[in-house]
Amino acid sequence: MNEQLQPAVKALAGRFDASVSEFHGETTLMVPSEQLVAACQTLRDEFDFNLLESETAVDYWPQQEPRFHVVYQVYSLRGNLRLCLRVPVSGMHPSMPTIEGIYLNANWHEREIWDMFGIRFEGHSDLRRILMPYDWEGHPLRKDYPLGYEEVAFTFNVDEIDQGKPYAKE
Amino acid sequence: MTTVTEVSLDELRHLVSERAIAGETMLLNMGPQHPSTHGVLRLLLELDGELVINCIPDIGFLHTGIEKNMEAKTYEKAAVMTDRLDYLNNLGNNLVYCLAIEKLAELDVPPRAQVIRVLLTELQRISSHLVWLGTHALDLAAMSVFLYTFREREFILDIFEMVSGQRMMTTYFRQGGLWRDVPDEFEDAVRQFIRLFPRRIDEYESLLTKNPLFLERTRKIGIISGEDAIHWGVTGPPLRASGVAFDLRKAQPYSGYEQYDFVIPTQTDGDTYARYLVRMEEMRQSLRIVQQALDNLPGGPVRSDNRKYVPPPRSELATSMEAVIHHFKLWTEGFDLPKGAVYVPVESPRGELGVFLESDGGPKPYRVHWRTPSFVNLQALPLLAKGHLVADLVALIGTIDVVLGDVDR
Amino acid sequence: MGIEQKTADMGIVTMRLEQAVNWARTNAMWPMLFGLACCAIEMMAAQASNFDMSRFGMELMRASPRQSDLMIVAGRVSRKMAPVLRRLYDQMPAPKWVIAMGDCASCGGIFNNYAIVQGVDEVVPVDVYVAGCPPRPEALIHGILTLHEKVRGENLKKWA
Numbered sequence: 259m260n261e262q263l264q265p266a267v268k269a270l271a272g273r274f275d276a277s278v279s280e281f282h283g284e285t286t287l288m289v290p291s292e293q294l295v296a297a298c299q300t301l302r303d304e305f306d307f308n309l310l311e312s313e314t315a316v317d318y319w320p321q322q323e324p325r326f327h328v329v330y331q332v333y334s335l336r337g338n339l340r341l342c343l344r345v346p347v348s349g350m351h352p353s354m355p356t357i358e359g360i361y362l363n364a365n366w367h368e369r370e371i372w373d374m375f376g377i378r379f380e381g382h383s384d385l386r387r388i389l390m391p392y393d394w395e396g397h398p399l400r401k402d403y404p405l406g407y408e409e410v411a412f413t414f415n416v417d418e419i420d421q422g423k424p425y426a427k428e
Numbered sequence: 429m430t431t432v433t434e435v436s437l438d439e440l441r442h443l444v445s446e447r448a449i450a451g452e453t454m455l456l457n458m459g460p461q462h463p464s465t466h467g468v469l470r471l472l473l474e475l476d477g478e479l480v481i482n483c484i485p486d487i488g489f490l491h492t493g494i495e496k497n498m499e500a501k502t503y504e505k506a507a508v509m510t511d512r513l514d515y516l517n518n519l520g521n522n523l524v525y526c527l528a529i530e531k532l533a534e535l536d537v538p539p540r541a542q543v544i545r546v547l548l549t550e551l552q553r554i555s556s557h558l559v560w561l562g563t564h565a566l567d568l569a570a571m572s573v574f575l576y577t578f579r580e581r582e583f584i585l586d587i588f589e590m591v592s593g594q595r596m597m598t599t600y601f602r603q604g605g606l607w608r609d610v611p612d613e614f615e616d617a618v619r620q621f622i623r624l625f626p627r628r629i630d631e632y633e634s635l636l637t638k639n640p641l642f643l644e645r646t647r648k649i650g651i652i653s654g655e656d657a658i659h660w661g662v663t664g665p666p667l668r669a670s671g672v673a674f675d676l677r678k679a680q681p682y683s684g685y686e687q688y689d690f691v692i693p694t695q696t697d698g699d700t701y702a703r704y705l706v707r708m709e710e711m712r713q714s715l716r717i718v719q720q721a722l723d724n725l726p727g728g729p730v731r732s733d734n735r736k737y738v739p740p741p742r743s744e745l746a747t748s749m750e751a752v753i754h755h756f757k758l759w760t761e762g763f764d765l766p767k768g769a770v771y772v773p774v775e776s777p778r779g780e781l782g783v784f785l786e787s788d789g790g791p792k793p794y795r796v797h798w799r800t801p802s803f804v805n806l807q808a809l810p811l812l813a814k815g816h817l818v819a820d821l822v823a824l825i826g827t828i829d830v831v832l833g834d835v836d837r
Numbered sequence: 838m839g840i841e842q843k844t845a846d847m848g849i850v851t852m853r854l855e856q857a858v859n860w861a862r863t864n865a866m867w868p869m870l871f872g873l874a875c876c877a878i879e880m881m882a883a884q885a886s887n888f889d890m891s892r893f894g895m896e897l898m899r900a901s902p903r904q905s906d907l908m909i910v911a912g913r914v915s916r917k918m919a920p921v922l923r924r925l926y927d928q929m930p931a932p933k934w935v936i937a938m939g940d941c942a943s944c945g946g947i948f949n950n951y952a953i954v955q956g957v958d959e960v961v962p963v964d965v966y967v968a969g970c971p972p973r974p975e976a977l978i979h980g981i982l983t984l985h986e987k988v989r990g991e992n993l994k995k996w997a
Contacts (some may be wrong), residue, residue, distance in 0.1 A: 262757055281768050282531055308658050311773065312799035316786055329784065331771050335658065335672070338679050342771065355521070362760045363661030374495075384442065388953075389488040389836060391917040398951055405500050406951030423955070426923075426962050460921050463900040467877070468918060489918040490874055493952035508947060515875035559878065578885035585882075596875060596971055757955050833874050837913075 260285075263339050266305040270297055286342040288312075291354040294345055298332075298360045307332040307341060310361035315347075315375045319401040324348045326377060330357075335356065353378035374399035443484050444474050453481055458821070460489045466563060466825060467832030469806075473818065480821060483813040485806055490836040498796045501763030503529060503603065506793060511597040513798060514834040515558040519548050519588075520776045522601040527682055528772040528785040529603045532765045533737055540728045541605035542684040546628075547618070547721040548591070548600065549683075550714040555584040557711050558779040561632060564704075564826035568645050573635055580628050587617050603763075604732030615722065622719050629711055636704070646700035650812040650824045653698055660808040664779025664801050666828060669706045670698035676775040687724075688717045700827040707829075711779075737763045762791035769795075778802050778829050802834035856994045862906070862932060863894070863985040869929065870898045871907035873912025876939035876971045880911045883974035893981060902928040907984070907986075908961070909977075913941035914954045926961045932996040934988070936980055937963045940970045 263285055270276045273294040279286050289297050301307040311331040318325055324346030333340050347354050356379035357363045368379045369388040376397035379385060387394065396403055411419050447453045458471040468489035475484040494513060498506040504663045510525045511518040523545060530537060537545075558577040565573035585595040591610050592598040600607050652662070654670040667674055675692045677685045693709035695702035732738050739758045740751040757763075765787040775781035779801025788794040805828050814825050844851060872880050884890050884898065899905040902925045914922055926935070937957050938945035943966040947957035954960060964987060967980035 281772055282534075284770060286769075309663075311780065312662055312771065312782055312784060312797070314784055314795075314797040314799075316769075316795045328816040329769070329797075331782070331784070335674055340771075361661070362659045363807055364699055366803065369801075387488075391488070394916075398493065403496075404951070405496060405949075407949040408945065408955045410949075424959050426960050427956060460918060461871060461900070461925060463898075466872055489915060489921070490913065491915050491917065491952050492913055492948050493950040494948070497948060497950045512875055512947075515878060563881075575886045578882055579887060581882070582887045595973065596878065 260339060262337055264303065265339065266307070266339075266341065269300065269304070273297075274302070284340070284342055286316060286344055288344045288346070291345045291347060294343075295355050295357060295360070297343070298330075298357045301332055301341070302360055305334065306336055307339070308333045309333040309335055310357075310363055310367075311340070313364055313371065315371045315377060315399075317399065317401045322348060326352060326375060328354065328371065328377065331359075345379060351376065351378065353380055355380050356382040358382055373397070376400065440649055441470070443482070445481060446450070447476075447481070452476075456543075460510065463567075466830055469825070469832055469835075471809075471821070473821070475818065478817045478819075480813050480816055480818060483810045483821065484574065485809055487803075487806070487832070489834050491834045492837060493835075494837050495796055495798065497546070498793055500792065503765065504758075504762060504794060506796070507602065507664055508597075508599050511599055512833065513837060514776060514778070514781070514800065514802070514831050515596065516559050516831055517570065517776050517778070517781075518553055518597055519552040519600060520774065520781060522599060522684065523814065524772055524774045524776075524781055524783050525785075526601045526603050527774065528783040529737075529765065529771055531770045531772055532768060532785060532787055533763075535604050535734055536732055537605050537683075537801075538729045539684070539726050541730045543721050543725050544606060544610060544730065545601060545683050546685065546688070547718055547725075548588075548635065550717045550721070551584050551587065551618075551621075553777045554711050554718075555581050556705050557714075558584075560707065560777070560829050561622070561825070564823075564829075565636065565642075567822045567826050568642065570636065570639075570642065573632060576628070580625065583617075583621050583624075587614070587621065590614060590617060602738075604734065604738040606730045609730045615725075618722050622715060622722070625715055626712070629708065633708060636687045639706075643701065645820075645823055646704060646827075649700045649816060649820045650827060651697070651699045652812055656811065657698075657808070660805045660811065662779070662808050664708045664775070664777070664805070664829075665703050665710065666805060666808075667779070668692065669695045669702035671696045676773055676780060680772060680773070682772075688720050690717050700823050703827045719833045764789060764791050771799075773799070776801055776833065778834065779805055798837055800834040800837065802828075802830045803837075806830050806835055846864065855991075856989075858993060859989045859991055863988050865894045866907045866934075866985075866988075867897060867899050867905045868895055868901055868907040868909050869925070870900045871908050871910055871925070873910070873914065873918070874941070876911035876942070877955060879971040879974055880938065880977060881910060883977045888974035888978060890978065890981070893978065893985070895981070902926075903930065905929060906932060907934050909936045909938050910942040910961070910963075911938040911959045912958050913939075913946060913948060914960065915952050916954060917962050919954050922957070923960050934964045934984060935961050936965045936967060936984060938967045938977060938980065939972055940968060942966075946970060 275299045276287040276289045311333050313330050315326050326347045328345045331341040371377050372385050373387045373389050381388045453474050453476045456473045456746040460470045470486040494509050510521040513521050558581045562574040562577035590597050592600040625688040654672045657667045657670045673694045690713045694704050735754040744751040767789040769786035771784045773780050782799035784797040786795040937943045942957045965980050965984045969976050
């Protein structure tokens with residue numbers, strides 16, 4: 259681990275009971291969701307991690323505990339340091355606090371996570387679908403959501419598929 | 429066919445100001461099909477006459493489900509989809525995907541492949557900036573610049589076609605290196621391009637840089653300070669034009685970028701004109717890198733020979749049994765990456781492009797997330813557009829350099 | 838044969854009304870700007886100076902559907918965009934033609950999933966399909982010339 263990361267990691271591990279792990283030179287802190295806002299505030303104000311690079315989620319279905327991990331990548335411009343935070347979330351309709359107040363660009367990232375995974379963010383100013391149409395049902399990037407592909411047409415089934423497809427008339 | 433559902437204004441009430449509900453200001457839809465939105469971007473504008481009070485982007489009209497589709501394909505097959513994300517930076521997308529796989533698999537890339545990767549990525553950067561310049565100038569009514577930049581772009585596309593057979597969606601970078609070695613005519617073609625391009629940039633600059641009409645339309649339009657840019661996560665030329673010298677090629681070099689001598693251009697004004705100057709200078713610096721890469725091109729193989737991840741060349745199949753077994757495994761099931769997650773960022777022409785790749789030990793990516801620069805930069809558009817005219821909005825969309833494939837994935 | 842020779846010498850040309858109308862339609866067919874994704878870049882390259890489309894009569898790309906004849910659907914059509922596409926097609930005045938440019942518009946391309954309409958002919962009736970991912974500008978021009986041939990053989994009653 260980069261020695262310059264040590265103070266931030268130690269502070270977070272101590273204050274917010276975060277567990278630390280390292281993989282291929284990247285440091286990851288597992289933070290419980292109640293402590294997330296406080297941890298991000300500390301990171302931004304005390305340790306100058308001022309850029310939220312990325313926020314995404316991973317679905318571990320059919321494992322239920324936890325079902326999702328929300329992954330944050332924060333970056334410090336001055337120190338050229340990157341830290342990864344992971345927050346475990348569970349349940350069919352999970353929810354967790356938003357960090358929109360700390361990092362402004364989390365707004366659209368969290369809308370996308372709501373759209374694709376169905377994780378609600380409490381306190382978000384404008385949580386609605388961003389990539390899918392407004393009336394879409396379901397959350398596409400969940401593992402139990404089907405890919406929705408059309409059957410590949412070979413000679414033996416091409417007529418069948420043709421009849422099933424809605425072709426446009428004038 | 430999807431049915432059209434009417435969404436009432438009540439659900440969007442919190443987005444617009446009180447004056448709009450009262451009817452004082454006008455709500456205008458700058459719809460998904462518009463000549464200046466550079467793709468299918470929908471903007472809901474709240475206007476007071478011609479002045480923009482608020483601008484709400486509505487995206488998702490090009491959502492392709494690439495992240496979910498990549499989970500259903502093996503790693504090598506999913507690489508084909510990566511070109512089509514940011515369709516002006518095909519090789520850059522390939523590069524970041526291959527870097528992520530190589531980081532997880534701890535795969536070594538031979539030096540010749542690294543240098544050619546840098547060379548082609550910089551050519552791709554020049555080509556992307558040429559399209560930006562052409563369309564930006566076209567929106568501001570300088571139509572001849574569009575024709576000139578597309579003429580230059582054809583040279584670069586000819587080089588890509590010579591190398592990989594395809595003009596745009598090349599998928600030339602694969603895990604472990606390149607798909608195949610560059611042909612003999614490559615060096616001459618690149619030298620010819622290096623010889624003719626600087627004068628062409630001078631030509632564009634003579635048309636635009638001191639042009640009073642261009643200055644009138646771009647000076648003091650869309651000013652964003654460095655602080656605001658960092659808060660909104662804006663990276664790339666918009667950030668560098670606001671004074672923050674952050675470029676991933678210098679901060680966290682990848683693929684051998686630390687060996688090249690180039691400058692990161694920055695400006696301090698933070699307006700549209702500053703972003704224009706930054707990108708023009710970036711084109712010159714990219715050409716410098718291309719020249720250095722071509723002069724120092726080492727010999728050797730272009731792909732790693734770790735047969736667990738890289739298929740053997742066909743000539744070996746006739747003589748070696750292990751080669752046949754590796755070939756069979758790699759082309760049917762695909763290779764397995766060890767369990768774990770990595771995040772790899774690179775500098776694309778639009779900003780920071782990052783791949784978050786999580787593997788569960790199987791042959792297909794468990795989760796691929798693309799942190800795309802246009803998605804994050806577009807969030808800052810309402811901030812840039814407040815207080816400007818509708819005509820300036822056109823310049824602003826061009827200056828952030830949005831590519832909707834990047835935004836919607 | 839003889840009388841046509843005579844009239845031609847006098848500077849008079851005779852043809853069927855259908856031929857004249859179709860000839861006029863092909864020679865000044867204005868496409869609508871409907872570039873969606875990667876194919877749009879190749880469409881722009883086809884309009885630029887290397888593979889000039891203006892020599893076939895397509896001098897400008899009109900952004901307004903009310904003023905265009907040809908809709909080149911260039912790029913992948915997502916489920917959110919499909920109603921918009923249909924509405925724009927309905928807004929175009931007859932006679933109108935559609936070219937599905939690229940694999941994604943023709944059949945869904947490499948994206949066989951929940952988000953992409955598998956072939957734009959589910960939404961609008963297509964006249965010419967141009968294959969490629971993206972098709973070269975020459976391929977697009979070939980598609981346009983194929984459409985011109987189709988239009989030259991059209992019956993007047995089709996758009997009457």
